[in-house]
Amino acid sequence: MTNAIVSLKNISHFYQKNQVLNDINLQVHTGEVLGLLGHNGAGKTTMMKLILGIINASKGEVEVFGQNPSLKTAISTRRKIGYLPENVKLYEQLTAKQVLTFFARLKSVNSTQVIELLRKVDLYSVMNKPVKTYSKGMRQRLGLAQAFLGRPKLLLLDEPTVGLDPIATHEFYQSVEMLRRDGASIILCSHVLRGLEPYIDKALILNKGHIVTIGTLETLREKANLPISIQTQGIDDMLEKDTLLSPFLVSPSILNVKDKDKIATIKRLVSYEQLSDLHIESPSLESLYQYYLTENMPINRIEAV
Amino acid sequence: MDPILTIAIKEFQDGVRNRWFISITIIFSILSLGLSYYGAIISGELQFSSISSIIASLSSLAVFIIPLITLLLSYDAFVGEQESGTLLLLFTYPISTHQLLLGKFLGHGLIISISTCLGFGSAMVLLLMQSSLDNIIPAFSLFIATAILLGLCFISIAYVISLSVNEVSKAVGVSLIVWFFFVFVFDFTLLAMLIGIKDGLTQGQLVNVMLLNPADLFRLINFASLMTEDINGVLAVAINASLSLYVLILVMLSWIVLPLLIAAFILRRKTL
Numbered sequence: 047m048t049n050a051i052v053s054l055k056n057i058s059h060f061y062q063k064n065q066v067l068n069d070i071n072l073q074v075h076t077g078e079v080l081g082l083l084g085h086n087g088a089g090k091t092t093m094m095k096l097i098l099g100i101i102n103a104s105k106g107e108v109e110v111f112g113q114n115p116s117l118k119t120a121i122s123t124r125r126k127i128g129y130l131p132e133n134v135k136l137y138e139q140l141t142a143k144q145v146l147t148f149f150a151r152l153k154s155v156n157s158t159q160v161i162e163l164l165r166k167v168d169l170y171s172v173m174n175k176p177v178k179t180y181s182k183g184m185r186q187r188l189g190l191a192q193a194f195l196g197r198p199k200l201l202l203l204d205e206p207t208v209g210l211d212p213i214a215t216h217e218f219y220q221s222v223e224m225l226r227r228d229g230a231s232i233i234l235c236s237h238v239l240r241g242l243e244p245y246i247d248k249a250l251i252l253n254k255g256h257i258v259t260i261g262t263l264e265t266l267r268e269k270a271n272l273p274i275s276i277q278t279q280g281i282d283d284m285l286e287k288d289t290l291l292s293p294f295l296v297s298p299s300i301l302n303v304k305d306k307d308k309i310a311t312i313k314r315l316v317s318y319e320q321l322s323d324l325h326i327e328s329p330s331l332e333s334l335y336q337y338y339l340t341e342n343m344p345i346n347r348i349e350a351v
Numbered sequence: 352m353d354p355i356l357t358i359a360i361k362e363f364q365d366g367v368r369n370r371w372f373i374s375i376t377i378i379f380s381i382l383s384l385g386l387s388y389y390g391a392i393i394s395g396e397l398q399f400s401s402i403s404s405i406i407a408s409l410s411s412l413a414v415f416i417i418p419l420i421t422l423l424l425s426y427d428a429f430v431g432e433q434e435s436g437t438l439l440l441l442f443t444y445p446i447s448t449h450q451l452l453l454g455k456f457l458g459h460g461l462i463i464s465i466s467t468c469l470g471f472g473s474a475m476v477l478l479l480m481q482s483s484l485d486n487i488i489p490a491f492s493l494f495i496a497t498a499i500l501l502g503l504c505f506i507s508i509a510y511v512i513s514l515s516v517n518e519v520s521k522a523v524g525v526s527l528i529v530w531f532f533f534v535f536v537f538d539f540t541l542l543a544m545l546i547g548i549k550d551g552l553t554q555g556q557l558v559n560v561m562l563l564n565p566a567d568l569f570r571l572i573n574f575a576s577l578m579t580e581d582i583n584g585v586l587a588v589a590i591n592a593s594l595s596l597y598v599l600i601l602v603m604l605s606w607i608v609l610p611l612l613i614a615a616f617i618l619r620r621k622t623l
Contacts, residue, residue, distance in 0.1 A: 124444060131439050134437060153445060
């Protein structure tokens with residue numbers, strides 16, 4: 047792919063003498079959703095600030111929509127970017143409508159979009175109430191509406207689901223999905239991995255300023271070669287006696303098999319007439335994350351997609 | 352809409368929602384009406400005092416209240432946004448740092464200016480309706496205009512404070528220290544130098560030193576326009592040095608512009 051809208055070349059960054067990013071190379075293409083994963087202090091937020099042009103890289107080159115985003119002349123680039131910072135408190139004394147109108151004016155966005163977005167994030171009915179009266183989930187949805195202003199071509203979301211309950215998290219990701227369908231590229235930074243998997247195309251795992259790995263989830267699974275979990279129903283007794291399958295058993299009804307053994311195992315399982323159900327689960331994002339951080343494989347050993 | 356105006360409107364809305372606007376207006380109204388109407392009670396009279404003593408009393412009180420109120424209004428202009436994360440967000444918007452600074456200044460300036468006009472203006476209207484004193488409009492106009500300038504000076508100073516610290520609590524502390532310095536320490540030091548040190552300061556030097564304090568400038572401008580027999584102490588000596596009103600106002604304006612330039616410098620280099 048050549049249509050990279052974000053390009054980081056050999057980026058290193060220091061805060062005083064502390065190196066927070068080390069030789070980062072990254073490209074994000076049109077319509078792609080990148081999950082930027084790592085522990086607190088891994089360098090995720092610094093990477094976002096570089097892409098947003100808030101800070102200048104100590105070394106290397108940052109390009110967003112073909113321009114250095116930190117330049118004063120990058121006004122047009124900034125109009126195309128939506129950003130939701132971590133734990134932002136959006137002017138709590140003002141109403142949601144006032145807050146969104148303020149940001150819309152700064153971006154020269156038509157005020158009709160304010161109402162449209164308030165409806166989309168389900169805050170229309172409370173838009174004239176002060177933000178301080180909102181729940182955490184409502185505030186986060188307002189933050190997302192702010193980030194959606196002007197239909198950005200690049201959306202950066204920093205820890206967007208921290209503090210949200212499962213329902214609010216699901217609703218949040220559905221809103222993100224909506225923008226993705228409109229063709230925007232999204233960089234989603236999170237250390238909460240649960241529920242993230244269906245919404246990202248590519249994952250980048252960052253550890254202490256280094257890229258540990260980057261690629262599609264399929265690629266990461268292939269490289270990690272972690273076992274696939276197969277859950278069965280109705281054949282527990284038989285599995286224990288089956289000399290071919292019993293070595294893979296991790297519990298009376300669950301088998302962990304490597305990808306190469308998957309088909310053979312399934313064929314053998316379905317040969318049992320008593321088998322009433324079968325559930326196959328690929329390695330989760332959480333287990334991949336854990337694996338790569340433990341292995342700490344350098345990027346050049348893994349082919350980025 | 353222009354980003355400066357957009358930010359100014361938001362700051363004004365914030366001020367109204369926070370009840371700053373109404374509080375400042377009420378405080379100024381109570382002060383000015385009380386001093387104008389009941390000021391003479393202290394001397395045993397139940398009538399309006401002379402316009403010079405009303406302005407003198409108002410100036411003496413305003414010089415404490417206005418810096419304190421404006422510092423409290425704007426000390427968290429930047430550090431508050433930094434703590435809540437909105438400053439970082441604003442930096443990603445297509446606006447420049449000077450637009451952000453000027454927008455905030457315009458918004459806070461509007462709150463102080465309108466509150467001052469309404470608050471102190473109410474006393475002027477009362478005096479115009481119920482007394483036969485002379486020179487009410489010119490004396491009050493100068494007082495209100497300089498009160499606004501004093502407010503603007505301390506908004507600029509508050510911005511420098513707000514941009515120089517990283518915590519709201521520190522900004523409060525530093526603002527109170529700055530207020531205490533300009534309204535108490537500075538004048539006590541001057542007085543000590545005048546009384547304690549023989550030939551310590553000439554009249555000219557005294558005025559030059561007073562130019563370094565916007566609160567003193569405010570008093571100088573207002574008291575210089577009154578009869579000097581109402582004024583005692585350091586100010587009486589300084590007023591006799593008779594610096595032109597325009598020079599004093601110009602110096603006061605520079606007390607607005609210089610801190611704003613420093614604030615702009617810090618904001619441009621601010622890393623979040």
